[in-house]
Amino acid sequence: MTENKLNPDSWVDQYADYLFNYAVTRVSDAEIAKDLVQETFLAGLKSAKNFQGAAAERTWLIAILKRKVIDYYRKINSKKGKAEVRITYSNQSDSAGDWLEENVADPFSTLENDEIENEELGLAIQECISKLPKKQSAVFVMKTIRGLSTEDICNELGINPSNLWVMVHRARTNLMGCLNENWFKL
């Protein structure tokens, strides 16, 4: 087995988006998620000497980020009153006594599962994107996630449209293969 090593220089390029997606689904606030990712990198740097190479770099960083997310919730919950669960009662007398029923989980709802599934899907796609060759992933991300126009991308990367579509095509076929392995087979 090959020893895993840390390369802090490439952390941001390789893992920032992945970690950010992970964080944003957990704290549902982009600013806070960004701070958590930043803190994760700094904490990783600080304890880099304790890294034994047993896990892959990304797994290790995710483990740190998990702690950061937990710390974040501890901190906001330690402020008085925040940890309470509040239920808003309806003032209308005709629906009095119904509030409990309204608050019961709907056994037929699949929304909660959808959310968990979408979050995992996001990470799976992010992982597959990170495996693409650099140029392909750059084009794919600009086009699909940032939603830039073909013209803008061509100007920014200095390529012509037919180059771009070739790149998009390769990226998409690679992603289909990767997701087939990592997502549909699970």
Place this chain on the structure above:
Amino acid sequence: MINCEQASTICNKKQYQEASIPEQIKLGLHLMFCKACSSFSSKNRKLTILCNKADLQLLSEQEKIKMKETIERSS
């Protein structure tokens, strides 16, 4: 008539709503008799749906540069 390579390009363009109407008609005709392209097209559509569903978020370039600087300063 278009060949499979052209068909796949149109199919990719279609995922980003950039295929023109004549292109879409050509693609439709091609898909009627080309099995390989039909399968590619349906997979391609699936990929688009998955990407939309996942609602991926990104950090902007400036934010990444800022992060890099912070990391460098503390290392």
